[in-house]
Amino acid sequence: MNPDAEQELLHGAEALDHSALAAVYQRYSPGIYRYAMRLLGDDCLAEDCVAETFSRYLKAIRAGKGPQDHLQAYLYRIAHNWITDCYRRQPPPPLELDEAYPEDENARPETRLDQAFEQQQVRLALRTLTPDQRLVVSLRFLEGWEYDEIALAMSKPVGTIRALQFRALNTLRKVFKLSEKEGSHAP
Amino acid sequence: MPLEKDIEPELLQKLASLQSVPDRDPAKEELGLAAFIREADGLLTGITPQPEARHKGWMHALRSLLMNQRKERSPMINTLATILLITSLILGGGGATVAAAQTSQPDQPLYGVKLLSEDVRIGLAADPAKEAQLAMEFAGRRAAEIALMLQKGIAPSQAVQLRYQSQIELAVRSAARLSDEQAVKLLAQMRIRLQEQQQLLLQIQENGSPAVAAVNQIRQMLQERLQWIETGLGDPAKLREELRLREQDQNKVQQKTPSSEPQASKTVPGSGAGNPWTTGTPTPGSGYGPGQGTGECEACTPAYDGQGSNPWTTGTPTPGSGYGPGQGTGPTDPATPGAGSGSGPQPTPWQMNQPTQAGPQPTQGAQGTAPGPQATATPHRSGGKP
Numbered sequence: 001m002n003p004d005a006e007q008e009l010l011h012g013a014e015a016l017d018h019s020a021l022a023a024v025y026q027r028y029s030p031g032i033y034r035y036a037m038r039l040l041g042d043d044c045l046a047e048d049c050v051a052e053t054f055s056r057y058l059k060a061i062r063a064g065k066g067p068q069d070h071l072q073a074y075l076y077r078i079a080h081n082w083i084t085d086c087y088r089r090q091p092p093p094p095l096e097l098d099e100a101y102p103e104d105e106n107a108r109p110e111t112r113l114d115q116a117f118e119q120q121q122v123r124l125a126l127r128t129l130t131p132d133q134r135l136v137v138s139l140r141f142l143e144g145w146e147y148d149e150i151a152l153a154m155s156k157p158v159g160t161i162r163a164l165q166f167r168a169l170n171t172l173r174k175v176f177k178l179s180e181k182e183g184s185h186a187p
Numbered sequence: 188m189p190l191e192k193d194i195e196p197e198l199l200q201k202l203a204s205l206q207s208v209p210d211r212d213p214a215k216e217e218l219g220l221a222a223f224i225r226e227a228d229g230l231l232t233g234i235t236p237q238p239e240a241r242h243k244g245w246m247h248a249l250r251s252l253l254m255n256q257r258k259e260r261s262p263m264i265n266t267l268a269t270i271l272l273i274t275s276l277i278l279g280g281g282g283a284t285v286a287a288a289q290t291s292q293p294d295q296p297l298y299g300v301k302l303l304s305e306d307v308r309i310g311l312a313a314d315p316a317k318e319a320q321l322a323m324e325f326a327g328r329r330a331a332e333i334a335l336m337l338q339k340g341i342a343p344s345q346a347v348q349l350r351y352q353s354q355i356e357l358a359v360r361s362a363a364r365l366s367d368e369q370a371v372k373l374l375a376q377m378r379i380r381l382q383e384q385q386q387l388l389l390q391i392q393e394n395g396s397p398a399v400a401a402v403n404q405i406r407q408m409l410q411e412r413l414q415w416i417e418t419g420l421g422d423p424a425k426l427r428e429e430l431r432l433r434e435q436d437q438n439k440v441q442q443k444t445p446s447s448e449p450q451a452s453k454t455v456p457g458s459g460a461g462n463p464w465t466t467g468t469p470t471p472g473s474g475y476g477p478g479q480g481t482g483e484c485e486a487c488t489p490a491y492d493g494q495g496s497n498p499w500t501t502g503t504p505t506p507g508s509g510y511g512p513g514q515g516t517g518p519t520d521p522a523t524p525g526a527g528s529g530s531g532p533q534p535t536p537w538q539m540n541q542p543t544q545a546g547p548q549p550t551q552g553a554q555g556t557a558p559g560p561q562a563t564a565t566p567h568r569s570g571g572k573p
Contacts, residue, residue: 016227025220030211038205047215054223062230118204125201141194141202169194176201 010071014061024052028072031143032079038142039083039134041123049086053079076139084131125175133168136161153161201367291334293347302350309357319361319373323380330384333405344396348405355412356380363430367423374426376421381416385409415454458471 009027012020029050036049056078060066066076126134135154139145151158194202232541288300305325312318329351333343355377364372385406390403 016231018224018227021227022220029216031217031221034208034212034498043209043212046220046299047196051219051222054219055226058223058226058230103421115204117203141199142205162243169198172198172201174224176198177290 006069006071008069010066014066016058016061017160024057024071028075029054031072032075035076035079035138035143036083039123039126039138040086041119045086049079049082050057052059054174056082056182062122070152073149076143076153078133080135084134087127125172128175129171132156133171136164137168137172140165193240206571267316292335293344294341315361316369316373318363319358319377322354322361323377326351326358327353327380327384330387334387334391337388337396337398337402338394340397342401343405346477347410348401352408353403355409359415359426360410363419363427370423370426371420374416374423378413378416378420381409381413385413425459 009020009023013024024031030048033046036046037043038045040049053075057066057075094127127138132154136150139150139153140147145153147161150161154161156164171175267548279296283302284297285300288297288304291301305321305328309318309321312321329347333347333351334348336343357375359374362370362377364370365373388402388406390407392399397404415426415429418429465504
């Protein structure tokens with residue numbers, strides 16, 4: 001997004017302008033929803049995550065602590081914190097066929113089951129990571145962000161992001177019982 | 188940067204399984220947007236005061252400040268406030284009660300609280316020196332209470348007298364647990380205090396208190412404890428040994444007799460009708476002395492040893508006290524008074540808990556009243572027991 005356009009959007013949102021707020025919501029809420037959906041696997045929880053993320057954003061504006069730039073990174077960080085809290089509050093959901101997969105309706109039941117099982121396995125594996133590691137892996141490999149964008153979102157240097165990614169992948173390899181290739185994938 | 192450089196394909200493939208996410212329900216998205224805008228409107232309303240409120244804002248602020256009016260009440264603050272209130276009521280109320288009880292007298296309702304607070308303070312004493320000081324302080328309180336009652340012409344109850352005695356004994360015992368130097372220092376202080384208390388009692392007696400018997404008993408008890416202290420001042424080790432023997436003996440008696448009644452019959456084989464509980468040095472004229480027992484109970488009554496020594500009394504009996512052997516099997520010492528088989532006085536409060544080898548005491552009995560040349564004699568522990 002054009003930085004000037006983003007700044008204009010931010011200023012409008014700070015003034016609680018309806019059109020600016022609606023633009024922010026329409027621009028960023030789908031990504032937040034997908035992010036939450038990937039990590040939580042539950043559309044109700046994902047909707048809650050979106051609603052809470054934007055609600056916290058409003059409260060930050062009211063307190064005069066809203067972001068001055070990088071709104072997307074800011075919103076993802078809020079969503080990530082909410083998901084981390086959600087992980088702490090709730091045990092891992094049981095493995096079941098989710099009704100929120102309409103594109104799979106025509107697939108065979110066993111295929112849907114395999115897909116759901118694999119997704120649940122990956123979510124459980126991501127739960128074994130630290131919150132920071134999980135955020136790096138999610139943004140990098142699920143959302144496709146670059147290192148510098150992740151560094152901005154996490155307010156950490158790129159080197160730290162690489163190190164977090166390295167440790168996260170090693171953990172995931174162990175969880176999935178894959179052979180570690182430390183040399184080739186070192187940060 | 189291509190992802191394949193950072194991650195092997197197998198792992199990437201597994202993570203990619205999460206890529207496929209169903210589209211968001213547009214209706215829910217609309218609802219979410221509407222809720223978002225509504226919440227923003229609510230913030231606008233909250234930030235900007237109502238027009239009328241702008242002019243009266245200072246009143247609202249003042250009322251909030253004085254009356255603590257809050258739009259939202261924090262559950263945590265409410266809970267904390269409740270806990271603090273209850274705690275302050277319990278601690279503050281309890282503390283006030285204990286403070287008020289400190290000036291109470293034995294015939295007042297809060298006296299039990301006062302005694303309880305003293306027990307707690309002694310129980311919390313960190314070392315024997317502190318314990319001894321506290322016990323002596325509390326014994327001083329008992330002395331003052333007893334003196335006040337005697338001045339009013341009321342005989343102090345046995346419970347008060349017993350507590351007085353036990354606190355003095357606790358002070359002596361605690362002092363004996365210290366090093367010789369510390370023990371002597373504390374015992375010297377105790378001697379001064381006990382002498383003052385004894386002097387106070389003497390004044391009360393001279394003023395003609397009606398409770399003569401009680402005054403005498405208390406003075407006798409004080410005299411005995413002063414003798415302990417004198418022993419300790421001369422040789423702390425000897426005091427410790429005496430206390431140890433006394434404790435051993437009491438333990439033996441307690442093990443043998445589960446209740447006080449059998450205790451009396453077992454420990455007084457002389458079966459004289461004297462005072463079976465007396466442990467200390469007899470008071471002149473008290474009729475304290477041995478009975479007619481045979482001294483066959485070796486466990487509880489030392490046989491006559493020819494010396495007539497009483498391990499509990501280190502002093503010399505007072506002339507005219509009638510203190511001496513009874514008509515038991517032991518030889519009669521010409522230096523002792525005629526032993527009596529008459530009945531002794533009722534157990535004194537000092538002796539209620541101390542069953543010992545004491546035998547019956549000739550007082551006004553047919554044979555026990557004549558004071559002999561026993562001024563320099565040592566009391567005997569023959570057949571009947573002193």
